[in-house]
Amino acid sequence: MTTQQTAPPTVARAHWPEPVAAGLTFALGGALIALGVTGLWSGAFVGQGAPGSQWWFLLPLGVACGAMLLKRRAPRTALVVATAALLLDLYLGSSLGTLLAFYDVLYSAAIAASPRLRRVLVVGAAVGIAGPAVAALLAGSDLRVALFVGLQMFALLATPLWWASDVRKRNEIIALAAERTTDLERIHALSRERAVADERTAMARDVHDLVASHMSAVAIRSAAALASPPDADRDRAALEAIRESALAAHTDLRSMITLLRSTAHAPPESATLADLGGLVDRARGMGIAVRLETPEPASLADVDPATQNTAYRIAQEALMNAAKHAPGSDVVVLVSSSGDGGADLTVRSTRTVAGGGAEASAPHDGVGLVTMAERAHAVGGRLDVESGDSEWVVAAHLPGARP
Structure with missing residues (x-):
């Protein structure tokens, strides 16, 4: 032709x-x-x-x-x-x-x-x-x-x-x-379309990780305060937590907008496994009992930085799902080095509300699970989600950076 x-x-x-x-x-x-x-x-x-x-x-x-x-x-x-x-x-x-x-x-x-x-x-x-x-x-x-x-x-x-x-x-x-x-x-046009699609997916994933978790914390804490009888001290503590989450969401969103508008192409600041402690503390403030089990910090320092950031974001989304769908549950976060710069992460949570309440609903197979799977696949890893009668388990095997 x-x-x-x-x-x-x-x-x-x-x-x-x-x-x-x-x-x-x-x-x-x-x-x-x-x-x-x-x-x-x-x-x-x-x-x-x-x-x-x-x-x-x-x-x-x-x-x-x-x-x-x-x-x-x-x-x-x-x-x-x-x-x-x-x-x-x-x-x-x-x-x-x-x-x-x-x-x-x-x-x-x-x-x-x-x-x-x-x-x-x-x-x-x-x-x-x-x-x-x-x-x-x-x-x-x-x-x-x-x-x-x-x-x-x-x-x-x-x-x-x-x-x-x-x-x-x-x-x-x-x-x-x-x-x-x-x-x-035609190949260049398809490559540009693919690059734009990949960039939009990455942006959606980053917005979800940086902002959605904070806004979910705001919704959970405000709902808990409204569901209880008025109490000045407790309500003030809830408002302070809500304000903290809102400011954190604002800061993260502002940083992301600044990065997108910048021409310097500087890489964004990445979270590490050392930040899991702060993440666990915020999750406890949303009403779930979280226990963090990690080996010696020195062994986690050898994990590849991209793998550390991926593990942190997966743990963040898993804890947020536990707070939304199983409030009051017991959660265990286990993270360890798998060698060669890789890491294994397991987040195990109960599906029964603490205090003998009704069974909580299982996490919805929505954007959160899709985002966790995309992050694991992006570094060549694997994400497994298991839902049983009494617990919900997220397990991620994340290899280190390829040579």
Whole structure:
């Protein structure tokens, strides 16, 4: 499809319009006939002169120029007509104008020909070159004469075919280059779309991690305060916690907006496993009992920074899910180094409200779980979520950075 749209315009721009080319060829040929430039060739296959007047050469010249008008719309017909005009011109004694017109038609036919027709033209040219030379030898001519006749026929038939083949290959190369450029542009467009989609997904994930957790804490603490009888001290403590979460959300959102508007491309500040203590304290303030179990801090320091940030965000989302869907539950956070810069994280929470209340609902399979899974996959890890009768478990295996 692309080749058909690209190659023909390239060929069309390399030629004058057919009426102009035919008119100029007829004018040049007529001028040469008037000057007496005829009888270019001599031999057994060429006439010895026009019968009566040299103006008879205008007849094959006019026929050949008429064939030039058909060379694009009907190249085969134009070639047959031009060949007949050339043979007539040779019978009359040969003139330069008709030869030029035949050259143009043969070249155009070779350009537009199908592979099958090109093979026919090559075979015909070979016969046209070898035939007169062999015939000259059989007629008793000297070998030098036969070779000269063969060279003349080669110049007449092989040159335009050779030239057309070179131009056609050039046009095919141009068409292939145009196709390649179009494909590269399409690939670049798809790459840009993919990059934009990935960036939007990353932004949505960061907004969820940085802001949604704080706003959920605001909603949980305010709901707890409203569900209890008025108590000045408790309500004031709840308001202080709400204010703290709101300010933290504002700070995180402002930092993210500043990063997005910045042209410095500085990486955002990442949370580490050392920050899990503060995360656990905030979760306790939302009414869940959390116990953090970690090995020696020195072993966690070897964990890859990207893996540490991923583990922190997964733990943050898991604790938020426990606070929303199982308030008052007991939660255990276990984190350990798996070697090679990796980490294993497990967040295990009960599904029964503390104090013998009704069973809490299981976490919804919504944005939170999708975000945790995306973060684990982003570092080449795996996230497993298990929901039993009495507990809900989030387990993440996070490898270190790949070499």
